[in-house]
Amino acid sequence: MAFTAKDVQKLREMTGVGMMDCKKALTETDGDMDKAVAFLREKGLAAAQKKAGRIAAEGIVAAVTEGAASAVVEVNAETDFVAKNDSFVSFAADVAKIVADKNPADLDALMGLPYPGSDMTVLQMQQEKIMVIGENIQIRRFERYETGVTVPYVHMGGRIGVLVNMEVSAGLETNEKVIELGKDLAMQIAAMRPMYLDSTSVDPTVVEAERQIQLAKAVEENKAKDLPDDKAEAIAENMVKGRMNKFFEEVCLVNQPFVKESKVTVEKHVANLAKELGGTIAIKAFTRFERGEGIEKEETDFAAEVAGMVK
Numbered sequence: 001m002a003f004t005a006k007d008v009q010k011l012r013e014m015t016g017v018g019m020m021d022c023k024k025a026l027t028e029t030d031g032d033m034d035k036a037v038a039f040l041r042e043k044g045l046a047a048a049q050k051k052a053g054r055i056a057a058e059g060i061v062a063a064v065t066e067g068a069a070s071a072v073v074e075v076n077a078e079t080d081f082v083a084k085n086d087s088f089v090s091f092a093a094d095v096a097k098i099v100a101d102k103n104p105a106d107l108d109a110l111m112g113l114p115y116p117g118s119d120m121t122v123l124q125m126q127q128e129k130i131m132v133i134g135e136n137i138q139i140r141r142f143e144r145y146e147t148g149v150t151v152p153y154v155h156m157g158g159r160i161g162v163l164v165n166m167e168v169s170a171g172l173e174t175n176e177k178v179i180e181l182g183k184d185l186a187m188q189i190a191a192m193r194p195m196y197l198d199s200t201s202v203d204p205t206v207v208e209a210e211r212q213i214q215l216a217k218a219v220e221e222n223k224a225k226d227l228p229d230d231k232a233e234a235i236a237e238n239m240v241k242g243r244m245n246k247f248f249e250e251v252c253l254v255n256q257p258f259v260k261e262s263k264v265t266v267e268k269h270v271a272n273l274a275k276e277l278g279g280t281i282a283i284k285a286f287t288r289f290e291r292g293e294g295i296e297k298e299e300t301d302f303a304a305e306v307a308g309m310v311k
Contacts, residue, residue: 003031011036041124043131054136057292058083061161062092063152066100070150072161073099073142074289078135083158083291088137091129092158098122099142107139143287149173151182155190162186163287169279178281181273184260185253189288194253197283198267202251207244214243253286 003026011022014037021040029035059076060083075092077083094116104110111123118125122139130137145165149172153162164185172178188194196202218239222232249255254267261269266283274281 003027007031007033011040040131041120041128054078055295055297056136056138057295057297059137059140059291060089060092060158061154061289061291062089062096062158063154063161063163064093064096064100065150065152066097069100069103069144069146070152070163070165071096071100071142071144072152072163072287072289074140074161074291076136076138076140076292076295077133082133082135082137085133087129088133089158091125091137095122095139096142099144103144103146104142107141110139110142141289143289145285148284149178149182151179151186153183153186153190155187158291160190160288160290162189162289164189164283165285167280167282167284169281172277172279172281175277177273177277181270181281184258185266185283185286188256188259188266189253189286191259192256193288194256194286195251196253197285198252198254199248202248210247211240211244214240214247218243254283 007026008019008022011026011033012019014033021043022036025036025039025043026033029039056076056078058078058080059074061072061074063072064070073092073096075088075095077088082088095110098104098113098116099110102110102113104113111121111126113122114120115122115125120128126137126139143163145163148165148167150163150165153164154160155162164182166178166182168175168178199207215236218236219232221239222235223229225232227235245255249257249265254265254270256266258264258266258269264272270281270283
């Protein structure tokens with residue numbers, strides 16, 4: 001079956017793939033449009049498999065609210081340039097909406113869900129994006145909250161995404177000051193990087209390890225003052241109590257000074273607002289994703305790479 005330049009253009013508009021690839025697909029399928037689309041999708045799968053081993057440490061974090069649920073998702077690409085691509089940004093936002101709406105159990109379940117506005121799954125759409133954009137693209141992780149009041153926040157154009165989940169008394173669910181509190185807390189979490197909600201959330205082994213570190217430091221400081229060993233250790237025990245409070249202040253959200261009123265802790269500020277509004281407010285959980293955190297990036301020598309190209 002013959003095909004025309006208009007057919008090539010139509011296939012390009014349908015798939016977003018380059019003109020030469022569309023022409024090749026129509027040639028391989030004797031001009032059959034449906035088979036050409038399938039051909040390009042198969043090619044996308046092959047491209048995805050080929051690029052899967054390449055490090056994707058850039059990308060974007062998207063956070064959305066859909067109805068009663070909110071979700072945050074990290075989608076990675078290989079370069080910051082692609083992370084700003086409108087098609088990539090739209091894909092990440094769509095994935096976040098799917099998570100909020102469909103509540104997948106895990107990444108495998110998410111990848112098998114239908115992608116809105118298409119006849120593809122999320123996995124197939126990811127493969128198509130890889131083919132069109134030309135980089136490895138990976139949905140890395142997500143989190144979702146459905147109960148209580150959840151406030152989403154995206155910082156620095158998608159570098160950091162935060163969800164803050166609160167439990168509030170009846171009548172405060174849509175209160176402007178409660179929503180403002182959620183935004184303030186989200187911004188604090190983005191900037192101050194708390195690792196835990198409160199001291200009870202910290203793994204006991206982590207607490208004990210930190211206590212032993214601080215105890216050893218305090219003992220050595222006291223010995224340096226020429227104190228006897230038994231006295232150095234006794235004084236150190238009291239010193240450690242204060243230092244552990246400082247540790248919790250650094251790593252636990254509710255123990256941190258509130259960013260807008262540093263003389264009170266987050267816990268105290270929340271309690272004060274609840275009293276002002278005549279109800280109850282409790283921070284139940286939060287999630288903070290920073291793109292690429294924990295992914296070992298490939299180091300490249302740009303000068304050597306350019307020198308190699310001009311040999």
